[in-house]
Amino acid sequence: MTPPAATAAPAARTPAGQAREKILATAFRLFYAQGLRAAGIDTIIAESGVAKATFYKYFPAKDDLILAYLEKVDGVWTGQLHAAAEAAGPDPAAQLVGLFDALASACRRDGYRGCAFINAAAESASGTRIHERTVAHKEHTRAWIRGLADQAGVPDPDQLARSLTLLLDGGLASGVLDADPAAATAARNTAAQLVSASLGRNTDHAAS
Amino acid sequence: MTPPAATAAPAARTPAGQAREKILATAFRLFYAQGLRAAGIDTIIAESGVAKATFYKYFPAKDDLILAYLEKVDGVWTGQLHAAAEAAGPDPAAQLVGLFDALASACRRDGYRGCAFINAAAESASGTRIHERTVAHKEHTRAWIRGLADQAGVPDPDQLARSLTLLLDGGLASGVLDADPAAATAARNTAAQLVSASLGRNTDHAAS
DNA sequence: ACGCTACCAGACAGATCTGTCTACGGCAAG
DNA sequence: CTTGCCGTAGACAGATCTGTCTGGTAGCGT
Structure with missing residues (x-):
């Protein structure tokens, strides 16, 4: 009533x-x-x-939101990576090292929990749209790094890009465990060493 | 009735x-x-x-099963890592490189989906037992690698262990995306280069 | 033969999660 | 003013997931 x-x-x-x-x-x-x-x-x-x-x-559907989320993450993270590289100056070799500053910055942010893409892939079966999107992101990143390596004039840009990508992913993956800035620093130092070696100079511990 | x-x-x-x-x-x-x-x-x-x-x-509770699962994973993976290292012979420096063969073997296994610990950590909040167990595993692995680096007599075992751990985790993390053996090979090659450089020799592309 | 322990089968409760549906209110264009 | 769109509120269905409980069975030592 x-x-x-x-x-x-x-x-x-x-x-x-x-x-x-x-x-x-x-x-x-x-x-x-x-x-x-x-x-x-x-x-x-x-x-x-x-x-x-x-x-x-x-x-x-929830998956649509997840895809939109990954799209946004891609934009943000790629932007930070590019910004860190450009902050290192115009030299491509310096940019290859400088991009690792984005990793260090990420480590320092509150609530840092590693790479959103890797975390997402860990929860999704291969073959799903989520998984494919993650693979695409990682390939774009590696292609960009390879482009920088190419500009830097290293003899084997593919190989250097592989190495640097491994370091970057390693740093991001360990971020899900602890946001230890030491890992980011180590990644940057190792990257500097690899870039120097690729350019035919001495390794950086000898150059310092 | x-x-x-x-x-x-x-x-x-x-x-x-x-x-x-x-x-x-x-x-x-x-x-x-x-x-x-x-x-x-x-x-x-x-x-x-x-x-x-x-x-x-x-x-x-389910968490108890998950912990038991991680315990088992730890045993299996650590065993494979040690076996790969020992297969490289008695030289600690060679073992530091040889352990990356475990990564290549893992990539080739059917159903390979990266590092079970990283995947588990991606799904669990920090502070949980699952998360802690993962952190402990990664620390054990790094301590073991540092021990090998120490035996090899490199000037900074800590730093080399950091670098190699990053490469290993990077290889494992990218495994959740695609079981690309090229990543494992690149990790091994890069590890060889870093170990050589740490020992004061030339980088391996010059030594080959 | 008896009882104890470890197992199987599956109903059940209670929470949670995704996705649908109805009903209603405000705002702007025609 | 009226009509249509965009928004809120929240009940609801149906699936799924964790964990409990009852009841019965197989084997072993005594």
């Missing part, structure tokens, strides 16, 4: 079209901090402050 | 005391192939061919 309830609060509205960004920002935070499976849709919706229907309008 | 059912099949029994091993073997396979959260208790129980009560007798 009583009317449905009288609708208590007017409900703070999200400005039209911004709901998607709010959801994505929350997902970015929760997916990275807790993992893909551990972060539930309900939590993301609640912390975004949007309605469930709004969420499913923009992201028909 | 009717009796409960007459108990159709006699049910193939597991010899007493072996149920635990069967469960652990199944968990080893499923946890590694699918991930910690993706592999459900029910599936593990069904594929082990044991009863639910038996399972919970040996592993009161």
Whole structure:
């Protein structure tokens, strides 16, 4: 008999079209901090402050949100990598070493938990879109590094890119365990040594 | 009024005391192939061919099974690492390079999906037993490598151990993406170069 | 023969998670 | 003003997952 309830609060509205960004920002935070499976849709919706229907309008399934998350991570991380490289100056060889500063910066950030892509791949079966997206990201990164190595004029850019990628991934992977800045420093030093050696100079401990 | 059912099949029994091993073997396979959260208790129980009560007798909670799984992984992987090192002969410097053959072998194995510890850490929050166990494993490995570097008489065993650990973790981390043997080969070559350089000799591309 | 222990089978409870659906309110363009 | 779109609120279905409980069976030592 009583009317449905009288609708208590007017409900703070999200400005039209911004709901998607709010959801994505929350997902970015929760997916990275807790993992893909551990972060539930309900939590993301609640912390975004949007309605469930709004969420499913923009992201028909959880996987779609995960893909959008990885896209965003790619943009952010690639940007940091490029910025760190450019901060080292115009010399490609210096950039190959300087990009490792992005790793050190990441280590120092609060809540650092390693590479979002590696973590995502660890939770997804191979063949899934999530897995493929991760592989694509890693290939882009290696191609970029190879390009720098090429510009630096090393005899075997492929091999140097491989080595540096291994160091970078190693540093990122160990980041999921402890955000030890020593690992980042060691990665940078080792990279400097490898780049010097590739250029035919003496190894850096002799050059210092 | 009717009796409960007459108990159709006699049910193939597991010899007493072996149920635990069967469960652990199944968990080893499923946890590694699918991930910690993706592999459900029910599936593990069904594929082990044991009863639910038996399972919970040996592993009161899923986390206990995960810890036992990590313990087993530690034993297996550490064994492979040591075996690969010893196969390289008595020279510690050669062992430091030879241990990377374990990585190449792992890459070639069917169903290879990178480092079980890194994958586990990616799914578990820091501070949990699972996370701690992973950190302990990585520290043991690095300590062992540092010991070899020490025996080899390099000037800075700590730094070399750091570098080699980064390469190893990088190779393992990229294994979750694609089991590319080229990454393992590159890791080994780079390790050889770093070891040579640490010993004060020329880098290996000059020595070959 | 008896009892103890280790096992099997599977129902069940309770939580959680994804995704759908209904109902309603505000805002802007026509 | 009315119509349609975008948003909120939240109930609901259905699946899945962890962990408990009951009841019965096989084998072994005594």
